[in-house]
Amino acid sequence: MSTLIFLFLDRAMVIFYSAEVKPLRGREGQTVTLHTGLAKLQSDAKIFLLFGPVRPEIFIVESQAFRGEIITEYKGRFQGRLQLDRETGSLTVRNLTINDTGLYQLQIINEQVTYHNFIFTVYASVPTPNIRNTPHNPSVNSRLVSGSCSVVCSVANGKEVTLSWYRGEEKLNNTSSPHQADLSLPLEIKGKNSDTYSCVATNPVSNQTTILSIEEHCLQHKKQTPLPFRN
Numbered sequence: 665m666s667t668l669i670f671l672f673l674d675r676a677m678v679i680f681y682s683a684e685v686k687p688l689r690g691r692e693g694q695t696v697t698l699h700t701g702l703a704k705l706q707s708d709a710k711i712f713l714l715f716g717p718v719r720p721e722i723f724i725v726e727s728q729a730f731r732g733e734i735i736t737e738y739k740g741r742f743q744g745r746l747q748l749d750r751e752t753g754s755l756t757v758r759n760l761t762i763n764d765t766g767l768y769q770l771q772i773i774n775e776q777v778t779y780h781n782f783i784f785t786v787y788a789s790v791p792t793p794n795i796r797n798t799p800h801n802p803s804v805n806s807r808l809v810s811g812s813c814s815v816v817c818s819v820a821n822g823k824e825v826t827l828s829w830y831r832g833e834e835k836l837n838n839t840s841s842p843h844q845a846d847l848s849l850p851l852e853i854k855g856k857n858s859d860t861y862s863c864v865a866t867n868p869v870s871n872q873t874t875i876l877s878i879e880e881h882c883l884q885h886k887k888q889t890p891l892p893f894r895n
């Protein structure tokens with residue numbers, strides 16, 4: 665018996681028949697395997713794999729016995745990047761691109777038909793965040809004390825990117841928004857301190873850290889060098 669499942673993925677409605685959908689994540693360039701969890705398939709099982717960004721509709725693998733010989737065809741833009749393991753039905757996808765994001769349905773046909781569905785999301789590696797000084801407001805300049813700084817960290821936005829400020833291990837603040845081209849998060853440091861501040865960009869598959877340079881961004885006590893003694 666199969667269950668009717670409704671899923672919402674990027675606002676499009678997806679309908680297909682299955683008891684289970686496995687979510688999977690990957691990073692651009694990586695290799696992943698869609699595991700069926702099956703141990704040993706009948707050697708003459710027919711195996712089909714369908715893919716689609718919204719619903720599984722394009723055949724990308726067709727593997728079946730033809731006059732006693734197994735013929736496996738890989739199709740479309742996945743060609744050269746797919747490897748089907750006919751023992752288990754598991755499928756390996758190499759050199760992922762973000763366009764491999766979508767729904768995959770594996771159909772294994774022996775006496776009966778079994779479906780294995782995967783929602784697979786491929787993310788780009790998150791870029792390195794950038795720290796710069798917030799433009800000075802001259803009226804408050806005079807009140808700034810040694811070690812103070814007013815900076816903003818920013819990064820190009822992407823799928824599920826979060827930008828955070830840390831002081832040591834402690835998270836101070838964070839921001840994320842699906843609808844902006846860039847994410848930015850200000851930080852205000854008041855007074856001198858020896859903590860390490862870092863700005864971290866993360867997505868579900870990667871992260872990048874930029875350490876705040878106190879020398880570069882914060883006001884320093886300039887040691888007064890004594891004037892040269894003159895006769």
Ligand SMILES: *[C@@H]1O[C@H](CO)[C@@H](O)[C@H](O)[C@H]1NC(C)=O
Pocket residue numbers: 759761
């Ligand atoms: C992997 O993908 C990159 C970029 O899409 C491409 O330049 C490279 O040739 C691919 N490598 C293989 C082994 O397909």
Ligand SMILES: *[C@@H]1O[C@H](CO)[C@@H](O)[C@H](O)[C@H]1NC(C)=O
Pocket residue numbers: 761762763
């Ligand atoms: C993904 O698809 C878009 C639109 O079809 C195309 O412009 C882009 O080059 C593709 N990117 C990769 C990494 O294949």
Ligand SMILES: *[C@@H]1O[C@H](CO)[C@@H](O)[C@H](O)[C@H]1NC(C)=O
Pocket residue numbers: 836837838849850
């Ligand atoms: C966190 O960042 C937001 C947005 O810049 C800011 O409004 C808020 O005051 C910050 N919170 C803390 C605890 O710094």
Ligand SMILES: *[C@@H]1O[C@H](CO)[C@@H](O)[C@H](O)[C@H]1NC(C)=O
Pocket residue numbers: 835836837838839
């Ligand atoms: C991080 O952001 C979430 C959601 O906006 C918020 O609930 C949480 O308090 C933030 N954490 C810190 C340490 O600012």
Ligand SMILES: *[C@@H]1O[C@H](CO)[C@@H](O)[C@H](O)[C@H]1NC(C)=O
Pocket residue numbers: 864866870871
């Ligand atoms: C960043 O990624 C590394 C592995 O690459 C992981 O060990 C670490 O916990 C991640 N840090 C954060 C803040 O997500």
